[in-house]
Structures are given as structure tokens and as C-alpha cells.
Amino acid sequence: MYLTQALHRSVQHHPDAVMTICGERVRTFADVADRVAHLAGGLRELGLGRGDRVAVLALNSDRYSELLLATPWADAVVNPVNTRWSPAEIAYSLNDSGSAVIVVDDVFAPMLSILRKECPGLRATIFCGDGTTPDGCIDYEDLVGRSAPIPDARRGGDALAGIFYTGGTTGLPKGVMLSHTNLVTTALGAAASRAVFRSGGTLLHVAPMFHLADLTGWNVQLVMGGTHVLLPTFDVETILQTVERHGVTGLTLVPSMIQMILNHSALEDYDLSSVESVLYGGSAITESLLKRAMEAFPKTSFTQAYGMTELAGLATFLTPEQHADSERLRSAGRSIPHTEVRIVDSGGAEVPVGETGEVTVRGGQVMGGYWNRPEETAAALRDGWLHTGDVGRLDKEGFLFVVDRLKDMIVSGGENVYSAEVENAIASHPGVAACAVIGLPDADWGERVHAVVVRRPGVTVAAEEIRDHVGTLIARYKAPRSVEFADELPVSAAGKVLKRQLRDARI
């Protein structure tokens, strides 16, 4: 199994069908394969050989998609860089991965002077933007145009395909090593579930491609042989225009993006009836949001995904049919065809159905480990099971209910408090727009439950009112002992609240 295989297959089946749409640039599968062969030849001429790392620091584009294919074609390894990170964090990941080449676009070219200084291992810089190629950079189109095509290395199986840095919410960034088998297994398993994009559809990319949340959609769509429409940033008006213009059939979103789309004033001006499926993840969807989404997208089926970078994106799906049950709607769905999910206690033993423990996952998509981090790898991978760090339980039909991040669990007065449960209680107050619950050190209780709350505009709810509201819903000891108000919460690229950052700032 190798990532480029699906490209060859599409070229054989429908060479003249459209593979990528990026602004006004439209390219067929035959075009893209030809360009990828040339680009891979260019990478080879830059001295890249087996297993060398190529970093990509850019917003979504058709060239990003080509790079994801040209890198393995040249027998190299891709390192998609988190575009939300600071230069220092990016430099850390480039040095840690030993990236030899970096590809940047217009937005990130200004960062090059710092990166070149901080990352002595960088041998070459490629500019894949649309503006003027900066000094010292190789122009992407020039490289494609001037380089002789090379045959596809067609390496696959357990060979490394990419290093994906993660860790926005916990600790230092770690490079997740995903093999060709990991990525292709995810794509085949997702397609086998029949819950997502059909063959030949058009997928719109609005979330950043460096993150598995979007890259998983790209990966499945690649195997299904469909069209990718690439937008550089998340902008609701542009999304609505693009859906209508290109007859988009599939979208990958997080619930907060769905909410933003639904809240847009011009929503009803656009024809969204082409959308057949929306794959969303990162968190569960509320019944009211789903109902509104189903009204706005009349012909769309919704699938929830639960996964993480270490799982090449996926472990479970809540399929469209399963969205009909309000109890199941609170779950993350069930293991997909290539996956086994098990809940274990702190000693690693499986717990009975219904009991809470750490979510562990096994299957062909489980990462090989963290790049150069044998200790973290050994902690996360035990006997082939990935320990996700999530706390959850399974019901008697295998539906997974994720209760909390293990690291976000608060131990107060000897009792486990799941921050997500407290957050749900707080969020149900009509005056609350968003909230995060963290544990802060406390001399009496070990940790105390602390809430950071963003109020709805114009609302003046007080801390005591929130504590009282929570007290009517869950046990008193779980209610926040302290409440503070903020204008917004810090979030990661995947839309997750950065609790570590909140906690660090308050200790």
C-alpha cells in the first residue's frame, strides 16, 4: 500500500476528470500526475533521497496537495507544519524532524529569515505562493517546469510517509510517524464504512491541510478518486459561494465551523443542495445544532469522526443513521472497519462494558511511534494498543462515549472530576457562550475545579449564578470553586481549547 497508488488508479480510470480546483486553477488527474512526476524529479535534483524530510509551511492549495504526492513519489517523507505555531515552535519541529527542504507560500515567506537562522539543516527553500518568488527561494512552478520526471518510487507498507507534529494542547510538540499503511488503511477503512464521501464527488477543504482533521478527508477522497476544492482559509461567505459554484458534495468540518456557517446572515442566498455528506469531528454535535444543520443542508448526511493524529485521523464513526438517536448523538460512534477500541484501567486491563477508563485503539492505522522519542512512544504504544489519553466508556453495542482527556481530568478531594462534564453543565446556562474547566493546585483539595467562562454578548451573569446553575445539574463537589470571565478562549488549529495554556497562565 502506498499513498500515490490512488493517483495512478485515477489516471487509469478517468485521466481527464478534475482532480484539483484552487481559485481559477483547475487540473485534471493526468495533469496532476504529470506535474507530480516532474516535481518529484525536482526534489531528487535538490539531493533528496530515501526518507529525507520535506517540510511544507503553507495554507491550503493545489500545490500543497501535489507536494503530499510528490514527496513519497521521490521516496522522501513529508512534514506538514502547523501554520498556527510561532516561529520558535516551527523551528523546533523543523530541527527535530531534520527537515532538509522547506516549502513556503506568500503568507509564510516572511518567516524564512528566522527559520534559516534557527534551522541549519535546511538545504533549500521552495516558494509555492502566487506572489513574487523571494530571494534565495526556488520557484515552485519553475522547479516543476525545468525538472525531468522520475518514476514513482512506489515505496509503501511500513515505510514512513509523513511526520505530523502534534501537541498543541499538551507538552512539547511530538512528531507522529505515519506510514503508508497507516494512511491508506485509514482511507480504505473509512470508505469501507460507506459513511463518507462517495466515489467521484467533490470535497471542499476549508480546515488547514497540515492537520489530520482535514488531511484525513484529503486521504479518503484520494482513494475515492474524487475532486478536491482547496480554500486557503476559513471564510464562511467564500465557502458558501464555492459550494454553489462547484457543486461541492462533501465537507470536513468541526462543529464550531458548522455553527459559524449556520449563523451567517447570507446563508439562505446560496444553494447548498449539492452537499451529500459532512464529516465532522473534534467534538460531539448538539441536537439543536444538528437540527439546524439538517435544515440548512437538506440533502446532507452527517457523520461524526473520532480520531487523532496518532491514529492517522480515525478510530470511530457515528454514521448518518446513528444520528437519529438522541442518546447516541452524545457518543463518538463505533469502531470503523479497520479498528478495535478497548477501554482499560490504569493497569492496562480491559474494564467491563459501561465502565469508564482510558480509550485504547488498535489497527492498521496506529502510528509507528513518535519521531526520536522512544520513551513517549513506549508510553503511548503498549502491546500494539495506542493509549489515547482520552477517558471514555463503551455501551453494550460498542458506542464510545468520550468523557474527557485524561490530562484534563481533575482530582479534587480524592474524587475524579471530568472537566467535560462540568463544562457541559456550565454551557447549558443561557448566558454562557463558551467555557473551559481546568484543575488548579489547591492546598486543601489537591486540585480545585476552576472555570473560565465567556459570556454571551450583553449578558451579565455572575460567578455565583453559574455555580448555582451547575449545582442543580451535577454533584456539588464537581461545581467550580472559582469562576473567572474572559473575552475568548485560546484554541488550537483543530478548534480545541488549549487547556494547558490556560492552566500554565494561572499557576
Add this chain to the structure above:
Amino acid sequence: MYLTQALHRSVQHHPDAVMTICGERVRTFADVADRVAHLAGGLRELGLGRGDRVAVLALNSDRYSELLLATPWADAVVNPVNTRWSPAEIAYSLNDSGSAVIVVDDVFAPMLSILRKECPGLRATIFCGDGTTPDGCIDYEDLVGRSAPIPDARRGGDALAGIFYTGGTTGLPKGVMLSHTNLVTTALGAAASRAVFRSGGTLLHVAPMFHLADLTGWNVQLVMGGTHVLLPTFDVETILQTVERHGVTGLTLVPSMIQMILNHSALEDYDLSSVESVLYGGSAITESLLKRAMEAFPKTSFTQAYGMTELAGLATFLTPEQHADSERLRSAGRSIPHTEVRIVDSGGAEVPVGETGEVTVRGGQVMGGYWNRPEETAAALRDGWLHTGDVGRLDKEGFLFVVDRLKDMIVSGGENVYSAEVENAIASHPGVAACAVIGLPDADWGERVHAVVVRRPGVTVAAEEIRDHVGTLIARYKAPRSVEFADELPVSAAGKVLKRQLRDARI
């Protein structure tokens, strides 16, 4: 990826659903998993460890299905034995594979005395039949009942899952080594194509399970989490009864089996409307047969598969929609999601679209090699491509037209004659029931085209008439120089004519 994973998943999702139906025996997924854990414990107690081979010589049954799961669960390797072979051929494959244990049913128990003598490596014999357990055999149910369950070894990836002997039509039997990744990739890729069995359906097994033709269906159905109904032999009346009784939704057949079902006098007495999909392979279907089949199975979609043991069963599918085109109906369809197909010349170089050459296949399902046969392995596997030994061409949309077996191609007077083309011409004569065309040594022509013809009952067509008929359809030099008549043709377990046998008997 590991073969037993899908069993664990089904137990988690629907423990009380029916997994196997065999005569009056009905077992749920939870039952089967429990029995498999005990059976694996029994195998372990017999001294079987990592990679040891367990041979199964039996007709289809629920116990056969359990053995396919218990063997990897115990970290051993399964060797499904060809039930059509002579004791000498079976003994050869047992010795070649070094099988330590053999499992037999009532039908094959009488062969044990020979096998025990010829195969000194056999340490134990298990009887999985329904009759009285023969002397010297361990009773299957007794072993399940008395052995403590063991945890699933959960070995997977490139570890060997089974050795599948092949070679009925050409040369000495060779053991095809299939890994867990090979088998699970086939199942995921087939499911991802959406052309076969849906989740939760009921698959009827009527072809022998030792052969990938049926085992592939078992494998896909395992991943889809559906029910298996197992029939020991192919009997049309029983098939019709079973379809009606159990509401069978899927069948795996070869076209000759479809023909036999359609020809059955009591066909119209049965309700076959539950059948949703038929997967057939081994040869293309004629338009007239397909039309009759679609009348008899009104709610059924037909999918053709092309594959072989070395490909864990599959390389291409002709999907139901593609059956609508009469030109494509003569093709084997297109590469499935995990597969790349390429036509090469004798030097291994890819030929242009439309040109004929050897069919080669690449993907996660390609075997690791032939057991203990480095030379044959090197000849079949070159740079990761399996050389199928089939001659074919691709059209400009990637549809594969298999022209002939490379070994069945006749070189007469310096010209390539594809036996399949001549057979199609002969078969179009109304007096011909079946035929096989082979090359026989000839002093003048190198090889001469020879036809073995089975006439329709009561028809007295002569050799010259057949030669004349063929001459009106294809070039004269392709017409058989000699024609003989026979009562029947020797066929393999997969329904393929044994041309080697025909040829050897005439040289």
C-alpha cells in the same frame, strides 16, 4: 491489521447477532468468539506455537470458519487443503508446508491412514465432522469444551496468516503465502468499492472455502460483520431452499454455477428476492446468461471479480452499473481501491493503452511469495509487481480485458494464438456445450491449435463443421487444426478447465 480484528469488532457491536448457520447449528458472534478462544487454547495445548501450520481438509462448515479464526488467534498459520486433490497431492502439500496438525471431517477421515504414513510431520489429527470420531483423532467439540481460552495473539501486519496451495492448472502445487495485511487489505478494498455485500447481510457459501474464490467472500463478510450460511457442497435444490429459508442477501459464484441454478427445474418455486448481490468470478458472464440471471434474481446486483490466490483473491471489479454496457461486460472491470493494474511486455516495460501484454498487479494484497520457492517467487514478483501469467489489455478508462493465460497462449507458425479467442468462436456454434483449446507439439508449426469439444446432448456436429464455423469468425490460422470430441472436460475446484491435464494426456 489482523484477521481476528473484525470478530472482536462484531462482538463489541452486535454480540447476539447470528454469525454462522450450518444446518441446524446457529451461533452468535459472542458464541463464536468464545469457542474460538477455547479452540485456540486447545491448539496451543497441542504444542502449536508461533507460525506453526494447521492444515484443514474438510467441506464447508461453521467449524471451518472457526478454524480460520482460531489458528491466527493461537499465533499459528492456516493451510486450507484443496479437497479435490488426490491423497498424493494432499500429502505433498502437507509435507511441503510442514503442517503439524491436520483437521478433517467425515468425508476425509478415510484418507488419514495414507496421510499419516506419508506425512511424518503430522503431530496430531482433529476430527471436525458430525459422525463418530475415528480412532487416533481428537474430537473437535471435545477440544473446544475441555481447553481453557487464551487471549488472542493479535499478530498481524506482514506476519503470515495462511499458506494456500495453488497450481491445479499449471505445474506442481505452490504454497501462496498470504499475510494478515494481504487478507485484510482485500476485505477493506472490496468493501471500499461499495460493489459488494453491505454491512449486516447474510452470505451463502456454496463454493469450497479452501479456495480464495469463496474465502474472499468469507473475508469481506467478516469485515462487514454479517452472517455466514455454510453449505458443504454445491447442490442447486439445497441452495434455493437455503436462500429462501434464511433470507440470504449475498452469494459468491462462478458463471457455470449461475447457469446451473438458472437451469434448475424448480427455480420458480422459490422466493429469491432477498438476494441483493452476487459476486462472481473465474470468467466473464455472457449477456444472455446475465439477462436470465437478472430475471431470476429480480433485486440482485451482479459484480464480477478478477483475481487469484496470489492476490488474496482480488484485483478488479466490474461493478453492477458497469454491467449495463455490453462492451464492458466482456471485460473484468477495473482496479479496486487498493490495487494498481499494469500491462507489460516481455521485458517488463509498460505497454500503451489498448496493447496486449502480461497483466501485472501491485497493492497491499500481493502475496509475500511462494512458500520455500525463491525462484518461482522471484519470477512472479518483480519490483513489487505480481506477474499474473494472464495476457490482457486495458482500455482508455482502465477496463481490463483478459485475453488468455500466458501459458495457454499457443505459438503456431510464429503467430500468437489466444486459446480463449478460439474457444469463444467454437462455443458460439449451437451444437457445442463446452470446449477447450490447447497447443500440441507439431513438427511443422511448432505448436498446432487443438480443440477438445463437448457436444450438446443429441447433437452430432462434425469436426469439419466446427473448423468451418470458426473460420467464418476469426483468422484461418487460429482455427483448430485438429478437433476431438469428449464427454466432459476436467475442471479445477474453482471451475477452471485443467488445460495442463488435457495437454499432458495428449503429448
